[in-house]
Amino acid sequence: MSGPFCHRARWALLAGLLLSACTVEKAPQTAATPDASFAPLKTPLGQVAGMRRLTEAQYRNSIADIFGPDIKVAGRFEPIVRPVHELIATGASASTISPAGLEQFDAMARNIAAQVFAPDRRAQFMPCAPRDAAAPDADCAARTLMPIGRYLFRRPMTQEEIGAFVMMAGKGAGDGQGFYDGMQLAMAAMLVSPQFLYIIESAEPDPAAPGSLRLDNHARAARLSYLLWNTTPNEALLRAADEGKLTDPAQLAAIAQKMVRSPRLEDGVRAFFADMLLFEKFDEMAKDQIVYPRFNPDVASALSEQMLRMIVDQLVTRQGDYRDLFTTRRTFINRALGPLYQAKVSSMQGWVPYEFGEGDDRAGLLGQAGFLALYSHSGRSSPTLRGRAIRELLLCQPVPNPPGNVNFTAVQDVGNKAMPTARIRLNAHNSDPVCAACHKITDPLGLPLERFDGIGAFRRTENAAPIDTAGVFEGTAFQGNVGLGQALAASKSTTECVAGRAFQYATGRMPEDEEATAMALEQGFAADGYRIQALFLRVATMADAYRVSTPPLAKPQVAMMTSPHIREGDRP
Amino acid sequence: MSFTLDRRTALRGMVNGMAVAVGLPLLDIFLDGNGTAMAATGAPMPIRFGTWFWGLGVNPPRWFPSAAGKDYELKVELASIEALKHKVNILGDFTLPLDGKPNLPHISGGIGIRTGMAIDSDRGLPGPSFDVSIGDVIGTRTRFRSIELSATGDPRNSLSGRGNGNLNPAEVSPAALYTRLFGAGFHDPNSATFTPDPAVMARRSVLSGVSEQRQALEARLGAADRQRLDQYFTSLRQLENQLDVQLTKPAPMQACVVPPKVPDLPVNAEIENVMRNHEIMTDLLVMAMACDNVRLFNMNFNNGASSLTRVGSTITHHQLTHEEVLDNRLGYQPEVTFYVDKCMEAWTYFIKAMDAVKEGDRTLLDNSLVFAHSETEFAKFHTIDNIPMMTAGSAGGRIHTGQYITGDGSPVSRVGLTLQQAMGVPVDRWGTGSLETNKIIPGLIV
Numbered sequence A: 001m002s003g004p005f006c007h008r009a010r011w012a013l014l015a016g017l018l019l020s021a022c023t024v025e026k027a028p029q030t031a032a033t034p035d036a037s038f039a040p041l042k043t044p045l046g047q048v049a050g051m052r053r054l055t056e057a058q059y060r061n062s063i064a065d066i067f068g069p070d071i072k073v074a075g076r077f078e079p080i081v082r083p084v085h086e087l088i089a090t091g092a093s094a095s096t097i098s099p100a101g102l103e104q105f106d107a108m109a110r111n112i113a114a115q116v117f118a119p120d121r122r123a124q125f126m127p128c129a130p131r132d133a134a135a136p137d138a139d140c141a142a143r144t145l146m147p148i149g150r151y152l153f154r155r156p157m158t159q160e161e162i163g164a165f166v167m168m169a170g171k172g173a174g175d176g177q178g179f180y181d182g183m184q185l186a187m188a189a190m191l192v193s194p195q196f197l198y199i200i201e202s203a204e205p206d207p208a209a210p211g212s213l214r215l216d217n218h219a220r221a222a223r224l225s226y227l228l229w230n231t232t233p234n235e236a237l238l239r240a241a242d243e244g245k246l247t248d249p250a251q252l253a254a255i256a257q258k259m260v261r262s263p264r265l266e267d268g269v270r271a272f273f274a275d276m277l278l279f280e281k282f283d284e285m286a287k288d289q290i291v292y293p294r295f296n297p298d299v300a301s302a303l304s305e306q307m308l309r310m311i312v313d314q315l316v317t318r319q320g321d322y323r324d325l326f327t328t329r330r331t332f333i334n335r336a337l338g339p340l341y342q343a344k345v346s347s348m349q350g351w352v353p354y355e356f357g358e359g360d361d362r363a364g365l366l367g368q369a370g371f372l373a374l375y376s377h378s379g380r381s382s383p384t385l386r387g388r389a390i391r392e393l394l395l396c397q398p399v400p401n402p403p404g405n406v407n408f409t410a411v412q413d414v415g416n417k418a419m420p421t422a423r424i425r426l427n428a429h430n431s432d433p434v435c436a437a438c439h440k441i442t443d444p445l446g447l448p449l450e451r452f453d454g455i456g457a458f459r460r461t462e463n464a465a466p467i468d469t470a471g472v473f474e475g476t477a478f479q480g481n482v483g484l485g486q487a488l489a490a491s492k493s494t495t496e497c498v499a500g501r502a503f504q505y506a507t508g509r510m511p512e513d514e515e516a517t518a519m520a521l522e523q524g525f526a527a528d529g530y531r532i533q534a535l536f537l538r539v540a541t542m543a544d545a546y547r548v549s550t551p552p553l554a555k556p557q558v559a560m561m562t563s564p565h566i567r568e569g570d571r572p
Numbered sequence B: 001m002s003f004t005l006d007r008r009t010a011l012r013g014m015v016n017g018m019a020v021a022v023g024l025p026l027l028d029i030f031l032d033g034n035g036t037a038m039a040a041t042g043a044p045m046p047i048r049f050g051t052w053f054w055g056l057g058v059n060p061p062r063w064f065p066s067a068a069g070k071d072y073e074l075k076v077e078l079a080s081i082e083a084l085k086h087k088v089n090i091l092g093d094f095t096l097p098l099d100g101k102p103n104l105p106h107i108s109g110g111i112g113i114r115t116g117m118a119i120d121s122d123r124g125l126p127g128p129s130f131d132v133s134i135g136d137v138i139g140t141r142t143r144f145r146s147i148e149l150s151a152t153g154d155p156r157n158s159l160s161g162r163g164n165g166n167l168n169p170a171e172v173s174p175a176a177l178y179t180r181l182f183g184a185g186f187h188d189p190n191s192a193t194f195t196p197d198p199a200v201m202a203r204r205s206v207l208s209g210v211s212e213q214r215q216a217l218e219a220r221l222g223a224a225d226r227q228r229l230d231q232y233f234t235s236l237r238q239l240e241n242q243l244d245v246q247l248t249k250p251a252p253m254q255a256c257v258v259p260p261k262v263p264d265l266p267v268n269a270e271i272e273n274v275m276r277n278h279e280i281m282t283d284l285l286v287m288a289m290a291c292d293n294v295r296l297f298n299m300n301f302n303n304g305a306s307s308l309t310r311v312g313s314t315i316t317h318h319q320l321t322h323e324e325v326l327d328n329r330l331g332y333q334p335e336v337t338f339y340v341d342k343c344m345e346a347w348t349y350f351i352k353a354m355d356a357v358k359e360g361d362r363t364l365l366d367n368s369l370v371f372a373h374s375e376t377e378f379a380k381f382h383t384i385d386n387i388p389m390m391t392a393g394s395a396g397g398r399i400h401t402g403q404y405i406t407g408d409g410s411p412v413s414r415v416g417l418t419l420q421q422a423m424g425v426p427v428d429r430w431g432t433g434s435l436e437t438n439k440i441i442p443g444l445i446v
Helices: A003-009 A013-018 A056-067 A088-092 A099-116 A138-153 A159-173 A179-192 A217-229 A235-242 A249-261 A265-276 A279-284 A297-317 A322-326 A369-374 A383-394 A422-429 A433-449 A480-489 A492-507 A514-527 A532-541 B002-015 B076-087 B108-115 B130-138 B174-182 B198-211 B214-218 B223-246 B271-290 B317-323 B334-355 B413-422
Strands: A048-053 A198-205 A213-215 A330-333 A352-355 A470-473 A476-479 B048-053 B088-092 B147-150 B296-300 B368-373 B389-392 B403-406
Touching: A013 A056, A013 A138, A048 A088, A048 B223, A056 A099, A056 A138, A056 A265, A088 A492, A099 A179, A099 B223, A138 A159, A138 A179, A159 A179, A159 B198, A179 B198, A198 A217, A213 A217, A217 A235, A217 A249, A217 A265, A217 A492, A217 A532, A235 A249, A249 A265, A249 A532, A265 A279, A265 A297, A265 A492, A265 A532, A279 A297, A279 A369, A297 A322, A297 A330, A297 A369, A297 A532, A322 A480, A322 A492, A369 A383, A383 A422, A383 A433, A383 A480, A383 A492, A422 A433, A433 A470, A433 A480, A470 A480, A476 A480, A492 A514, A492 A532, A514 A532, B048 B130, B076 B088, B076 B334, B108 B130, B108 B413, B130 B296, B130 B413, B147 B174, B147 B271, B174 B271, B198 B223, B214 B223, B271 B296, B271 B334, B317 B334, B334 B368, B334 B389, B368 B413
Parallel strands: B048 B296, B048 B368, B088 B403, B147 B296
Antiparallel strands: A048 A198, A198 A213, A330 A352, A470 A476, B088 B389, B368 B389
16 A cells, blocks of 8 residues: 555546555545445436436546546547537537447446456456356356446446456356456446436435436536546545435535646636637648648647636636636747747747736737638638637527528639738639628638738738738727637627527437526626636535436336347347 | 369459450359359358449449440440440439438439438438348348448548448558458358367357346437447447357358458559559459358449549549530540549459359359449539439349349439339338338349
8 A cells, every 4th residue: 555556546436446555635544434435326217307427528528537537549430410500519519329339338348347347457446256157156256346347337227237247257257258348348337328428317206396406426527527527427426426415515616626726627628628629620630731831730730728827827717807818918838839939949848838928919819820721722821611600609600601692702812913811812712792791700800810810820911911900809909819808808709709609518318498507607707807716616616407307207118128038130 | 182272373363354265164062053152051152242432423424325225335434344234224314302402412312212202411320321231131041241442542432331420440451451351250261171260169159148148238328329239239249249150050152162362552542553453352342252251242443532643643533523614625624534534444453353253154243233423423513413423243143134124214212112122122212302202113023
């Protein structure tokens, strides 16, 4: 029970549990507290109020937390489809798993289970040794699988589940295979079970509102953990759920408060902004090598990380005002980004803090090359794409699609000497009033960023012509990115948007009255000085988020399902 | 022994990207006299179905034949299919009525053709795509229910799925596709020996253990989540099926030869990479069908709002369709047409690769039905009537080929209905709203 184990225990929930000499972030196990990890679930499972598929990051974080970061998760994740103008988090609430997707999850599951029960590792995850490694051992299998299942399913397993997985381990250990082969199979089965791949939010009758439902304790534990830390509930949270603390508003608030103050909030904040700002688009981003010879894979992979570092620094580390994110001069760069920012970073340094000079047009999130490059074409900048992204992602104001039958004869031609800049080309295009209607919404927010080219590098001219960076937003005229950042920071739409998104992210659903929810949250957000911790705490504890809108199911009619002969493939 | 080597050598040429007709010797031990059934079991040769999608349409006057009927005239943009013209049908003049719903550019067209529904807003597939319904008939006994591919990257580039916005993600990397098809779990159907793997047997029984937990979970669900869970268990059933297939001695397949490994290659939308990745993925897919590991596929050459690019070009294929000037002298947009030609070149590669695999007197293409379509007619104006479509192969003699068939303004859902019927789906009415139809295309079905 020496140092290295304690160090591991911070990450690997299971190893920490079994080597309980370490107490980092864990409730101590004493004789007085019956050991929850070896007990089946006492109450029957409630009605399901929501099923949210784990994202790739949540899957990876959960495995790393439960089994340790040295367990490799190798495989491709079926993408969760983002509903237009919504979050992946709301898409996850409607997501299914296709045959190809499950095939991948199955391969990953077997691979993870093989690592966990590998001879050099399994001792950390097992409270017992089998009587005979060549034969099934139901008792040792149960004692090993119960804590694993509790972490993977985010609640104690039911007696039936324990029996089923122990039986699988037994079957897998027969026929020339050994005990550990059976354990691998049983654990792999847990990892492909819908109970793991989906965060299943179960409900219970709400004593405060007879006839309606609320999320139960374990669903609340998962909600808090994935929302705030983007990972599976740890021992302390599961224990709080076992003890029924999370349906008590005061205790829920106290626990959420602690979690919001933890450095692990960074993981939650990163995941939230990666979702809100459509970071999956970075995977598809391609730049033309002839137009932008300086753009290479190292630059590409640094772009999103730079934005996240700026966000985390401003909102979590410094606990700053969300509005200042659009004007801050503090960012981070690494060697790959050096040339883009005309700064020298040695390869030894990794990521280093970097401060733009006063009046530098780079300040704020929108001056970062990641945003500028993502919303550009492969070979040139695009004020329209940038303006649209600002409207839709940061202000939550969807921009209509171009009409299907529009005639783009007033075209953009980069080589045209008579129209050297994007502003001039767009003016020509907008002589058509049909086009002008939408471009009026987007372009005044994108044109101020025109001093940054298609990969976000600074330029003074386009085709040797000076660039006009005048813009206008909500009636205020301004110049350049600095002016744009100030205008966004001053707008209620900006803070309402992020507040509404936080609610959708937490609950996985669009509120019935989107605008009212966002406005109500915004008022609290304002009172909290626009601190992201406070906003996350608010959505993590608001009663509304735990209320279940679906009515209770009638008593389940399972009789028709009980025939053992009916199987999926047999039904019409 | 030397025989095996010869076959491998011959096929390696194909996998390296040359669509050469591979002269495999006819093996009477595998097939009955006329190549329609396997001699060993008397089972009929498998009939495959697949789709081949390309985005942004064509230049209609340069693509559609001038007159309907047999032995149609090949226009310049279809010239590359000449050698296989007699095995290809061209379909034109079908419409996609939207019943007042908006025309979502590059989305309404492809989804309309595949689901028989006009989509309301961009939330993905509103209902099952008809390839999935065909898969329920032909895809349940093979190792893979279906294989989805995208040659331009992006696993979301797929028009196949069971609805509710969900889709079957596409494989984008040739190397990963190789591992999936021919890595661990592949069993050479021509191998003399077969021993069921006890580890696979154990996995099989464990998976049934998971599906037995269905009832307990289902009792706790409302209708919407129950439907999602049904889809999960359908996927699980397919996984069980894969293992069943691995536990059964496969019937010998004459043309099945394990292809050599493919290297890791860049995956992106640059046209030369796309062409190469498409060729490699085509070769692997064709071989997986020759080995009868899969009977259903969806190949997406590019995406609807095509992100294809060329080195040195500042904008994509999609933007070009809007921004390139129509050359009045030529009557088309030359830069855009470069990509149209590339799409048709790739399509030709695809059907030639299928036709190069002999199955008795027939070819793999003859024993298949491939449905190719785009999502717009003419991309510059986003038109969705008269979207270009083709079929290739006769589905083992169930489909007449070599004709230009016009719909005379009837709904495009007739195509989906006809193809489903040809593949044995018990459906006599398909589509919603104005797309609902019970009229098949009589000239297509034998």
